[in-house]
Amino acid sequence: xxxxxxxxxDIIVVGGGIAGLVIAWEAARAGRRVIVCExxxxxxxxLRRGRxxxxxxxxxxxxxxxxxxxxxxxxxxxxxxxxxxxxxxEGAHLVLPGAFGRVRRMPLPRRAVVGMxxxxxxxxxxxxxxxxxxxxxxxERDLPAGIGRExxxxxxxxxxxTARYGRRVAERLVDPLCQSxxxxxxxxxxxxxxxxxxxxxxxRRGSLTAAAGAVAPAARAGSAVRGIDGGMWRLAAALxxxxxxxxxxxxxxxxxxxxxxxxxxxxxxLAGETLRAGHVVVATGPAAAGALLRVxxxxxxxxxxxxxxxxxxxxxxxxxxxxxxxxxPPAAGxxxxxxxxxxxxxxxxxxxxxxxxxxxxxSARDADAPGLDTPAAVAGELRRLTGARIRPADxxxxxxxxxxxxxxxxxxxxxxxxxxxxxxxxxxxxxxGATVAxxxxxxxxxxxxxxxxxxxxxxxxxATA
Ligand SMILES: Cc1cc2nc3c(=O)[nH]c(=O)nc-3n(C[C@H](O)[C@H](O)[C@H](O)COP(=O)(O)OP(=O)(O)OC[C@H]3O[C@@H](n4cnc5c(N)ncnc54)[C@H](O)[C@@H]3O)c2cc1C
Numbered sequence: 001x002x003x004x005x006x007x008x009x010d011i012i013v014v015g016g017g018i019a020g021l022v023i024a025w026e027a028a029r030a031g032r033r034v035i036v037c038e039x040x041x042x043x044x045x046x047l048r049r050g051r052x053x054x055x056x057x058x059x060x061x062x063x064x065x066x067x068x069x070x071x072x073x074x075x076x077x078x079x080x081x082x083x084x085x086x087x088x089x090e091g092a093h094l095v096l097p098g099a100f101g102r103v104r105r106m107p108l109p110r111r112a113v114v115g116m117x118x119x120x121x122x123x124x125x126x127x128x129x130x131x132x133x134x135x136x137x138x139x140e141r142d143l144p145a146g147i148g149r150e151x152x153x154x155x156x157x158x159x160x161x162t163a164r165y166g167r168r169v170a171e172r173l174v175d176p177l178c179q180s181x182x183x184x185x186x187x188x189x190x191x192x193x194x195x196x197x198x199x200x201x202x203x204r205r206g207s208l209t210a211a212a213g214a215v216a217p218a219a220r221a222g223s224a225v226r227g228i229d230g231g232m233w234r235l236a237a238a239l240x241x242x243x244x245x246x247x248x249x250x251x252x253x254x255x256x257x258x259x260x261x262x263x264x265x266x267x268x269x270l271a272g273e274t275l276r277a278g279h280v281v282v283a284t285g286p287a288a289a290g291a292l293l294r295v296x297x298x299x300x301x302x303x304x305x306x307x308x309x310x311x312x313x314x315x316x317x318x319x320x321x322x323x324x325x326x327x328x329p330p331a332a333g334x335x336x337x338x339x340x341x342x343x344x345x346x347x348x349x350x351x352x353x354x355x356x357x358x359x360x361x362x363s364a365r366d367a368d369a370p371g372l373d374t375p376a377a378v379a380g381e382l383r384r385l386t387g388a389r390i391r392p393a394d395x396x397x398x399x400x401x402x403x404x405x406x407x408x409x410x411x412x413x414x415x416x417x418x419x420x421x422x423x424x425x426x427x428x429x430x431x432x433g434a435t436v437a438x439x440x441x442x443x444x445x446x447x448x449x450x451x452x453x454x455x456x457x458x459x460x461x462x463a464t465a
Pocket of ligand 1: 014015016017018019020037038039040043044045046047059060061062063064065254255256257283284285288305307403406432433434435438439440441442444
């Protein structure tokens with residue numbers, strides 16, 4: 001029989017990703033006794049540090065959306081010693097299939113949201129979808145608000161974009177953006193789930209063009225995101241320091257094996273010991289949460305996410321040929337669905353890297369398919385996507401990162417799973433993180449802070465207990 005440690009904590013957090021760390025910091029600074037159990041050997045979860053070309057870079061999330069003020073508020077409220085930075089102004093590119101198996105490269109339309117243009121006849125839109133496509137898209141503004149929603153049920157994002165803007169916008173802009181940002185085809189998601197504020201504007205204004213105009217960043221592609229000087233991994237590292245300084249106990253290499261509701265609170269079973277607390281927050285990925293809560297429905301885990309980060313030494317990339325990166329729709333083929341030219345996107349990376357040295361992240365279209373395994377394969381894909389003459393010998397090092405428990409939050413199956421998970425969650429156990437808040441720091445952080453405040457209010461302060 002494994003001994004139960006006498007209850008020494010108000011809250012135990014399972015998972016030391018950003019959600020778990022937010023809860024630990026909020027609860028500890030309010031005087032609650034908190035323990036974080038993290039199975040890995042470091043905290044941060046998908047905010048992960050790696051060293052490439054002698055520089056610390058992100059191997060997971062590398063930016064955050066400013067559709068909420070969640071990250072900026074956290075940095076300010078916790079007085080984290082971090083500087084929020086804007087990406088360089090060039091923006092990203094899109095590739096489309098061209099003649100003879102090649103691709104055509106073009107800047108992404110500047111004023112668009114999930115590929116839906118605010119100015120359908122702008123030059124950058126015409127370049128992507130042609131004049132006829134742009135003329136058709138421009139009619140969207142004058143369509144009756146009900147077009148695309150005749151059945152009364154919200155259609156898929158692809159069907160909505162097709163009905164309102166025409167097929168070219170749906171196929172060449174909306175679907176590639178959706179696949180790249182949400183890792184799902186636009187036929188599998190709904191706009192209200194992937195971009196609630198754009199959907200709300202559409203409902204208010206009756207036109208996607210007008211809605212995109214209200215939501216789209218006025219200036220340029222990419223301006224809807226920010227980063228942290230030196231990398232997003234620093235956010236998790238600094239927050240961990242703040243949580244520990246406030247009194248939270250953070251344990252790594254501490255995999256939680258089971259949760260058991262007990263007479264007073266919840267028992268948390270680890271290898272060789274059992275802890276007990278009044279409240280337990282499960283802030284893991286969906287598969288781990290589903291196993292701990294014994295949810296019957298399949299967890300909303302997509303395929304694995306595979307990133308290959310390359311150190312490339314070549315003058316051919318000095319001119320930043322594709323700005324901050326490239327989005328690659330399925331029709332353009334190839335093993336990568338997106339490329340980020342890290343030092344073209346972030347000034348701090350450019351400053352830190354030696355001359356003619358570049359860091360490029362390639363996101364695999366299919367994590368289990370071969371490709372991007374060797375310098376020659378990576379050089380070939382870089383040549384194809386950037387047009388720069390990269391030779392295999394220019395690719396000095398490759399770092400592969402794989403994520404197997406990442407959320408596909410936008411799908412209908414994910415919504416059903418969340419309902420099943422909430423129903424399976426006994427009193428005293430709570431869910432946090434991307435599993436319930438949706439993918440991305442802009443969603444995860446505000447959700448975790450709100451839950452933490454609720455738990456603080458529900459746990460009596462030790463001094464007053
Ligand atoms: C490659 C990649 C790029 C991304 N890019 C961006 C981006 O640019 N901008 C953005 O906003 N978002 C991005 N995201 C999404 C964002 O990173 C996540 O939504 C967010 O970090 C999720 O945080 P979390 O705390 O919910 O989960 P996680 O970060 O997954 O943390 C969960 C933690 O729980 C631990 N754990 C699991 N099981 C157990 C157990 N049984 N016991 C103890 N611990 C356990 C895990 O080890 C992990 O550390 C990206 C994600 C990936 C994978």
